[in-house]
Amino acid sequence: MVYFKKAVEQFVLWLICVFFFIAILFLPYTTKYEVGQGGQFESATYEYKVDRHIANIKGFFAYVKENKGLGESHPGQLYSEKIMSKAWKSLLLIVPALILAFIFGVLKGIFDFQMQKRRLNFLGNGTTWLFISMPDLFFIIITQIGLMYLYEKGLFFHVALFGSDKLETYVVCILFLMIYPVFYLANITNVSLREQEGNDYIRTAISKGTSGMKILFIHILKNSLPKILAHANTITLYVLSNLFIVEKLTDFKGAANGLFQAVFSGTSFNIGLDIGVDGVSAFGYTIFFTLIILVSNLVAQIFRSIVIPASQELDHE
């Protein structure tokens, strides 16, 4: 029951959030331009009117109702098809990146945990610390430039870094997206494993002759997982934000790229024309991005409910 209530709560939040975005997307775009003698741009002023805003939003819903969907962008080309194809490409990056980040993050955390008492500690905690402290932007750009340089010198085989057609670019993008989440989770895992260290249940397990690996993976990890899963939302938000950067840097034509094209009216305009966003496309991408967050929140909750008995759920909040 607790989980059902939480799921409903997530869903309601999602609805509110989507509506909030719609309100931003359909702000009235009436702009007054002031033009100099030669017709050159001098300045522009913007007036906000509530009734225009409401009319815009109502108009959008009427449009959706009339078209039974998002309608056509050009004759014969459905908005929904275009959005779906771009969203699918991005989904192929996001989902593997998230899953792999969780797996490798937890493994790296366990590795760090085991290395901390050895002499090669810098390989464990040292690398994690470095990758958390430096922005991943740095590593991404240096890798791109480095790979191009190496290829030019003939020291490395050619890797397609740009575009969204080849398998290589998908792999490269997934790796770029994973950098920070892996090390972030490694740190969280390491900290929560250390908290469990020395608990009575571990001593009991050792005294019964359970092997070290079994204790680590079955006993300790199970108790640490709720703490690790609590960061699922942070990680998802991070990956989605980073998707905009990675798609831009690799010229990947995915959903982030699509959203850009739909809303990036803010950087150029023509005098006399109201600048406007492609609200219909932007709406589609908004749904896509917020749905991913909703699903990731729900999945994290399902996993948590598997690991924690319902009676303990309240303690972890």
Place this chain on the structure above:
Amino acid sequence: MNKSLTIGLLILSLLLVISFTAPYLPFVDSSLKEQVMRQKEGGGYELPPFAPSKEYPLGSDANGVDLLSKVLLGTKETLLTILAIALIRYVFAIPLALASFYSRFFHKILIVWNRLFSFMPPIFFIILIVGTPFIVFSDNRFLWFMMVLALLEVGRVADIFYQGMQDIKKKPYVEAGIVAGSSALTMMRNYYWPPLRPFLIVQFFSDLGRILFLIGQLGIVEIFFSVEFVSQLGGAYKAMNTSNIWPTYYANITKHIWSDPWLPITGTVAIGITIFAFSLTSNGLQQYFDRKYKRAQ
């Protein structure tokens, strides 16, 4: 020996020194002179951006401005901008945390704020809101921009402090204070504030790093702080960046990364080192306070 703190503070003080002395350094061209064309050694002309050479140690930007001078002169602007954003954020977050500690109504606001923003990737939200004409054509675009960046994470920061205060509340010495009949103000000043202060300082430095990272990301997607509308071919006007802060070196990065990589490399190294310094300082301070207070316990 607290290595993180020492190195972090060293880099930060170096950055501070640079930001104040940069205009007076002998190899810095403080006028940021543009050079549209220059003669090549073997004859012929070349157009900027120029590759790194004796004249331009780090190369030049697309207008032929010496990049080294630009980076050093931009230090002050960059640091001031992120500091201002962090200050605005804390001016809103701390009162909100305090208010929600004492009043349920404000706590509800905090929860809604936090949850709502946990459904929006920060960049996504900024792209939507910064593109609205309200902000695009505002005379105070710079201020609006800072406000949006600051408010974006007010909920997160306020929640951290709220949780911190809740943890302190459970400590036995707070109960002792209540039993001794301290007023709410005394409780705040003498019981809550002392353990909160180190917490606040550590968090503040880590936030400075986060903000720089975020505006770095925004630079890549070509959203800049202050802009000027420049006429384009075909009669359209495009917003061009006019400020000097580091993320602007990412403008047109997809083109530059091929032909003139020194531009993005310079920006990345400058931003990377600074974020690194902030997170070192934040970690170092955390260690310092841990040792200082936990030993006493």
